[in-house]
Amino acid sequence: MDVLKGDSAGFEGILNRLMELSRIAALAEMASGIAHELNQPLGAIATFSQAGDRLLNRPEPLVPRAREVFQQINAEAMNAGEGIRRIRRLFDHAEPTRIRCQMSELVAELVPALYALAGAAHVSLKVEAQSPLPEVNVDRLRIQLVLFSLVQNAIEASTQQDGAQALIAVRADRYAVETSITDSGAGVPADLADKLFRPFFTTKAGGTGLGLASSRASIEAHEGSIGFEKLKPTGSRFWFRLPIVTS
Ligand SMILES: Nc1ncnc2c1ncn2[C@@H]1O[C@H](COP(=O)(O)OP(=O)(O)O)[C@@H](O)[C@H]1O
Ligand SMILES: [Mg+2]
Structure with a gap:
């Protein structure tokens, strides 16, 4: 056989x-x-x-x-x-099933697929996670989809460059666990900054413009926040924050 x-x-x-x-x-x-x-x-x-x-x-x-x-x-x-x-x-799915877990576990589970995507686009991907991390209470798959969409954007933003790099970093402060994705792409033009999270806004030929809009909806459903900053000399850092479980 x-x-x-x-x-x-x-x-x-x-x-x-x-x-x-x-x-x-x-x-x-x-x-x-x-x-x-x-x-x-x-x-x-x-x-x-x-x-x-x-x-x-x-x-x-x-x-x-x-x-x-x-x-x-x-x-x-x-x-x-x-x-x-x-x-x-x-x-309108039923209430998401949320469980207590560490953000680093969610990242670790997804990382093989992310490395594969980055590798195919010749982008070198690194991951840094603070350890130990406080717990968050999340719908794991929904948060993994947010991470996936942001990494996909980071790869798409830097894919044409030589030596393109992306970094996933997870760290915590007193209130929240912050996951951020830094890329070495061209960055977001200033005049587009307040349009990025609108449904169907895209600058890509085959884009849907739904990645950031649905990511924001998911993060807000978790009482979190999401945003980005322009980096110098080039690139962006997209981040999302999820509140720490207190009790
Ligand atoms: N890392 C990034 N660097 C530069 N621009 C970005 C980045 N991520 C998102 N964008 C901009 O935001 C737009 C919307 O992103 P998204 O909602 O994921 O939709 P799509 O990826 O289908 O275009 C993109 O078309 C792009 O212009
Ligand atoms: Mg996208």
């Missing part, structure tokens, strides 16, 4: 392509779901509003019939609102 051998050299490439494809496939489904929920009521609103205009725009306006048309427009608008709420409910 043949044994199926893993081809570790192809691993980074296929990992990258699968991630890209899963992002695009999920977004395409979501866009078509929204279109499906909205097209019908929007079409009806357009038709009814033309009818309403005709009923009123005549020598003797037919007010009672126009009012009925307005009520139908209102009902269709409410339908559209319900459609959007239905889609949102799909993504």
